[in-house]
Amino acid sequence: VILGPESKYAVEPFFFGGTSGTLFGCHHRPPPGIAREHGIVLCAPIGREYIQSHRTFYQLAVRLARAGFHVLRFDYFGCGDSAGDFENGSLRQWTLDIQTAADALERRSDQKHVFLLGMRLGANLAMMAAADNALLNYLVLWEPILDGRRYVSELTSIQKAFSKQFKGKKEHKDDPPQEVLGFRLTDRLRNDLEAIHTDLLCLGPEVRLLTVTNQPHDKDDDALARLIGNHPNSEHRMIADHQAWYEELYKRLIPVETMNFVVNWIDKAHS
Amino acid sequence: MKEHALIFGKDGSLIGILTERDAVDSDQAAHAGTAALLFNAGLIHHVGPNRMYVKLARKLANLGITVLRFDFSGIGDSGPRRDKLPADASMLDEARQAMDLLEQRYGAKRFICIGLCAGAAAAAQISVNDGRVDKAILINPLLPKTPQTELMYYSRYYHKTALFDPRSWFKFLLLKSNYRTLWQVVCLRIKTKFRFNSLSKSELPDIIDELKWFLQKINTRRIRLFLAFSEDDIGDQYLQSVIGLEYNALKRSGLMTTETLAGADHLLTPLVSQQHLLDLVGIWLNDAA
Numbered sequence: 001v002i003l004g005p006e007s008k009y010a011v012e013p014f015f016f017g018g019t020s021g022t023l024f025g026c027h028h029r030p031p032p033g034i035a036r037e038h039g040i041v042l043c044a045p046i047g048r049e050y051i052q053s054h055r056t057f058y059q060l061a062v063r064l065a066r067a068g069f070h071v072l073r074f075d076y077f078g079c080g081d082s083a084g085d086f087e088n089g090s091l092r093q094w095t096l097d098i099q100t101a102a103d104a105l106e107r108r109s110d111q112k113h114v115f116l117l118g119m120r121l122g123a124n125l126a127m128m129a130a131a132d133n134a135l136l137n138y139l140v141l142w143e144p145i146l147d148g149r150r151y152v153s154e155l156t157s158i159q160k161a162f163s164k165q166f167k168g169k170k171e172h173k174d175d176p177p178q179e180v181l182g183f184r185l186t187d188r189l190r191n192d193l194e195a196i197h198t199d200l201l202c203l204g205p206e207v208r209l210l211t212v213t214n215q216p217h218d219k220d221d222d223a224l225a226r227l228i229g230n231h232p233n234s235e236h237r238m239i240a241d242h243q244a245w246y247e248e249l250y251k252r253l254i255p256v257e258t259m260n261f262v263v264n265w266i267d268k269a270h271s
Numbered sequence: 272m273k274e275h276a277l278i279f280g281k282d283g284s285l286i287g288i289l290t291e292r293d294a295v296d297s298d299q300a301a302h303a304g305t306a307a308l309l310f311n312a313g314l315i316h317h318v319g320p321n322r323m324y325v326k327l328a329r330k331l332a333n334l335g336i337t338v339l340r341f342d343f344s345g346i347g348d349s350g351p352r353r354d355k356l357p358a359d360a361s362m363l364d365e366a367r368q369a370m371d372l373l374e375q376r377y378g379a380k381r382f383i384c385i386g387l388c389a390g391a392a393a394a395a396q397i398s399v400n401d402g403r404v405d406k407a408i409l410i411n412p413l414l415p416k417t418p419q420t421e422l423m424y425y426s427r428y429y430h431k432t433a434l435f436d437p438r439s440w441f442k443f444l445l446l447k448s449n450y451r452t453l454w455q456v457v458c459l460r461i462k463t464k465f466r467f468n469s470l471s472k473s474e475l476p477d478i479i480d481e482l483k484w485f486l487q488k489i490n491t492r493r494i495r496l497f498l499a500f501s502e503d504d505i506g507d508q509y510l511q512s513v514i515g516l517e518y519n520a521l522k523r524s525g526l527m528t529t530e531t532l533a534g535a536d537h538l539l540t541p542l543v544s545q546q547h548l549l550d551l552v553g554i555w556l557n558d559a560a
Contacts, residue, residue, distance in 0.1 A: 009278070009282065009283050009284035009350045011284075011286065011348060011350065012278070013276035013277075013278065013286050013288075013348060014276055015274065015275070015276060024274075024276065024288070026286070026348050048321070051315060051316075051318065051320070051321075051322075054315075054316050054347065055314065055316075058347070058348065079322075080318050080322070080325075081274070081276075081288050081317075081318060081325065083274070086322065162536075162540065165431070165432065165503075165536070179541070179542050181321070181540055182320070182321030182322070182323075182538070182539070182540045182541075182542070182545070183321065183322075184542060249313065249314040249315055250313055250314060252314070
């Protein structure tokens with residue numbers, strides 16, 4: 001719905017997917033006359049990480065659109081502005097949502113090819129979507145989850161530290177938390193997350209892959225090596241920068257260096 | 272329930288989500304013509320902290336209230352403002368544009384302003400500046416940063432955390448604690464325990480004047496006010512100690528309701544506290560209607 005005078009703002013919010021439109025997205029259009037052949041779908045993290053990284057995704061979308069790409073930021077089912085409750089989401093559902101988003105961007109922009117750029121769990125979901133669809137063959141993975149068990153263990157520690165601050169709200173030492181920082185962690189989601197392992201993510205040699213990390217990966221080095229080492233078409237860059245999914249928003253810290261690197265990499269990949 | 276994306280504003284750069292009921296039942300007629308606006312909690316976009324604004328909007332829509340969650344310019348999905356209007360004036364202007372839109376396109380006659388933290392401060396300011404607002408829901412309103420509020424945060428920390436932490440006691444016994452602050456906190460707790468307005472002379476006069484002016488406007492305009500404070504928040508304690516007499520008078524008048532959310536932090540992280548707030552808001556709105 002567009003009201004008021006004709007918008008000069010290059011961001012169009014809309015609902016898509018399903019019969020009544022269950023997913024929310026924002027389409028960032030490039031300035032007239034410089035549109036590239038590829039569109040880019042941004043795949044966000046989930047839970048608190050989604051909220052923390054929203055500003056970075058907005059800024060990244062603006063930069064990519066200025067570079068000539070049609071960009072779609074969107075919310076998975078049960079996340080952000082999309083329909084549903086978080087606890088009803090699943091990795092399978094969210095992976096399908098990426099495909100739905102890619103289709104929506106193709107229709108809106110007449111682009112035949114779509115790039116996926118995912119952060120944290122969004123990177124893993126983008127990998128899963130690319131494994132399902134050979135047409136999604138450009139991937140940028142920003143700090144992917146390399147070991148699901150460790151990820152869940154980190155989430156558990158964060159939640160237990162949070163619960164400890166509130167008297168009477170302490171969870172039993174051995175009980176897995178039922179929520180993590182404001183979002184329900186169902187048994188199904190926990191099992192899905194724990195099963196994430198880079199060995200299981202088979203990407204074809206036709207996929208062009210960039211992995212960017214913002215923190216050194218001591219324990220995960222093996223996992224990272226397994227992800228990119230055997231892939232003939234991959235590149236990895238460690239950039240010491242703000243962790244967008246973690247920083248408190250009021251600090252206004254945006255990982256500018258990483259964003260510039262990613263935009264330049266995508267720009268070169270298409271020139 | 273239906274949700275639509277809206278683009279509005281003078282240059283079409285304000286973005287929001289409208290939530291409304293498919294059809295209003297007879298038991299929801301009490302809220303006919305009422306629309307609610309949810310304002311950004313600081314820099315958090317319109318889904319709100321922990322997606323709380325989405326839950327609130329859907330809850331209110333189920334009661335028959337049309338809800339708009341939008342981002343002020345430069346926040347979330349909305350674009351930056353092109354003019355040089357100061358932040359406060361810009362906020363009022365954009366809220367007015369949102370209300371005009373809901374009035375003209377969706378037939379809203381009365382408005383409820385809602386916000387958490389900085390969003391509550393915005394909701395408070397907008398409520399008393401626009402005659403169409405007849406209710407406000409303020410959740411953990413953002414407090415001014417003054418030496419008094421800083422001491423209250425220390426007091427909360429000592430009382431809830433340090434007192435039960437052996438490391439803090441160890442530090443205390445090794446003479447490594449900040450004894451000056453500790454002493455100030457003890458004095459503050461004694462002072463505020465027995466008397467309202469006990470800090471009104473030590474707080475900045477501008478702040479006291481502004482808070483009193485706000486309560487006076489609420490009273491004159493007969494705006495119904497719902498104030499919710501998390502257990503972890505100092506808001507209620509602060510208001511009691513700086514404008515307690517006026518604050519409690521407004522409570523007694525029936526115009527203002529206050530609630531404490533047990534076990535909740537400032538951003539309502541625990542799911543149980545989110546549900547608690549949703550339940551309280553639902554009850555209050557039905558009573559207030």
